[in-house]
Amino acid sequence: MTAVSAAATLAPARGSRHLAGTGVLLRLALRRDRVMIPAWVLALGLLVAAMGSSFQALYDTAAKRAELAASMNANASLRALYGPVFGDTIGGLVTWRMAGFGAVLAAVMSLLIVVRHTREEEETGRQELLSAGMVGRRAPLTAALLAALIADIALAALIGGGLAASGQPTAGSFALGLAIGGTGLLFAALAAIAAQLTESARLAKGLTGAVLGLVFALRAAGDAATADASSPLTWISPIGWAEHVRAYAGDRWWVLLLLAAGTALALAAAYVLTARRDIGMSFLPARPGPARAPRSLSGPFGLAWRLQRTTLLGWTLGFLCAGGIFGGIAKGASDLVGTNRQALEIFRRMGGQQALTDAFLATMTGMLGMVAAIYAAGAVLRLRGEETGDRAEPVLACAVGRLRWACGHLAIAYVGTAVILAFGGLALGLGYGVSAHDVTGRLGPVLGAALAQVPAVWVLTGLAVCVYGLVPKATTAVWAVVGGCLAIGWIGPALKFPQWAMDLSPYSHLPKLPGGEATAAPFLWLLGLAVLLATAGLVGFRRRDIG
Structure with a gap:
């Protein structure tokens, strides 16, 4: 209708x-x-x-x-x-x-x-x-x-x-x-x-x-x-x-x-x-801006930053709080599991076969990575909102190319993902280090484990770009994919999903850090897949009609 x-x-x-x-x-x-x-x-x-x-x-x-x-x-x-x-x-x-x-x-x-x-x-x-x-x-x-x-x-x-x-x-x-x-x-x-x-x-x-x-x-x-x-x-x-x-x-x-x-x-x-x-x-109308725009708004990146900076700040603060909470309870992970072998198996399926505390930290960094995909998808799909809200067309009517305009928002999506994971990993490492009285020894591995989630998040980010560029009317399907990956990572180990189902999520292919063995291969092919998806999306966006 x-x-x-x-x-x-x-x-x-x-x-x-x-x-x-x-x-x-x-x-x-x-x-x-x-x-x-x-x-x-x-x-x-x-x-x-x-x-x-x-x-x-x-x-x-x-x-x-x-x-x-x-x-x-x-x-x-x-x-x-x-x-x-x-x-x-x-x-x-x-x-x-x-x-x-x-x-x-x-x-x-x-x-x-x-x-x-x-x-x-x-x-x-x-x-x-x-x-x-x-x-x-x-x-x-x-x-x-x-x-x-x-x-x-x-x-x-x-x-x-x-x-x-x-x-x-x-x-x-x-x-x-x-x-x-x-x-x-x-x-x-x-x-x-x-x-x-x-x-x-x-x-x-x-x-x-x-x-x-x-x-x-x-x-x-x-x-x-x-x-x-x-x-x-x-x-x-x-x-x-x-x-x-x-x-x-x-x-x-x-x-x-x-x-x-x-x-x-x-x-x-x-x-x-x-x-x-x-x-x-509305009862709280937007206040008029200054008569002259600052130099930071002279390009598409500055505009994208202005539109998305509040969202990025909110997500960063949220990851700081979450990382601090998880880091504070990491030392008591054994109290959470107790002597229950089934619960121990779940944590190790989620976080790897290393020591229990490291498995718990790997689980928490994995959860931060999966939640970060929600931010990344929202940042990419802001392009669709600008397009359907008739705000993109006046910008593109000026001397701004389509790819340049899109890349302004995509830069916020990709770099912002790394930023919020870095702050989340920093808070997680500090919280664990303070509770274990070893900040210098714990911070680095935990921060690295959080940043190791970036390639998997970028795969889902590239998928969002691909859907937006090729089939923009199906952008709501991006949320279903992100939600599916969250479900696989959150309840898959507890419900013992088959391995083929676990492999549908890009996060399942990452090494379980900290504590696990890491090789370059999974990071490289995940990054390659992310680049391929994003490229296909940008090519499609360049060729289709706006709106």
Whole structure:
């Protein structure tokens, strides 16, 4: 359904004056997200459901589960990362592992849906076209929120049904599903507020993402301070509310009322704001720049740097924090694994057959590398955003060639990847070195291990360039590939994926550093593949039409 046909269909719409056309807009939103929403729901829902079978294989006796719970609750750093363990059943361990991270992923899914169908529609001018039909003032926002509601309900049902079908208690299964889905719905409402406040979809996503990062940090600080999650910092965080539902450990259904109340208040604020502004306007409009542009904006690289520097700074700070946390707990990796041979096998499958601490560090540098691919893909696909937003055409109308313009953004993507991994490795090495009282001896190998992830990230970066240049309408597939590599690296060792499946990820071909043996061959062929993919993409971009 195109925007023009949707506008024509809206003409005979009936119903409330302010909500007229909501049904048609909802159908349009669901049609546009017919791939994205099912992909998010299935990936996250099946991941949570599969975690139960993984824990069943790893900790098959009550004694092993009790030992794991005790070791987790005794380690403040691990509590900050995952939260405390409220129950030592299989379901309780799934809740410990996935309640916080599942809530974060559900929040990301919801904010992307809402911003896409509100502020992004206004930014591209499609909302103004649709509003030429009989569309109520609140219809676009309502349709976007209903799309997010459908996604969150489906996610909660899949998590609850999947865990219950695997033999876990039904009440706890759906308590966990509702906690994760309810957090997603709350952030859908917060994204609706951000869409009214900001002037661009990018800023709306960034503002909501900053709130998400803040509440996760509050939850982490609160859990690090107390072993029973009783800290006020945990209670003021919506991520902490999902944790406090305590699925499989008492099932505090009343905590879901906090999520419902927070969602209701945020929705009320969003509807008040949307009634007080015009389409395309915002309450925090962009400030006019200086009358004369600085010399740094005289070329395409300077423009790309100006557009992407805030994102790069945010990712750098995030990797610094993550590296510091992981480095601080590296010395206690043996406490995390205990005497469980299955858990030890997983760490060594992820991090290599070297000493346990080195295997843990190799696992953490691998995770940093996989997460860095998200930044790289976003930096490359900013080109597509500039193109579809009609901002690239005026630049290319000047004395700027296509490749020169594209390479400005690609330089940020490639160099930025190395920068954030360097800072992440630096923080990881310093954290481990300080805890082990040997900074000079530990920093270098860990930093080198983090930078060794760069070729694999550049392969995915080159793939993003290739898709953008050859089939720009399929750029959303890049996120599916990045997500697939994350899934292979994160849950593949635990679920014992076959080797051919593990080899689909470029990260599987890197040596496990620090501690493992490294040769030049994998780095060279990964770099060669990255160059080949990027070259194909640039050739395709040079030959195709803009837009």
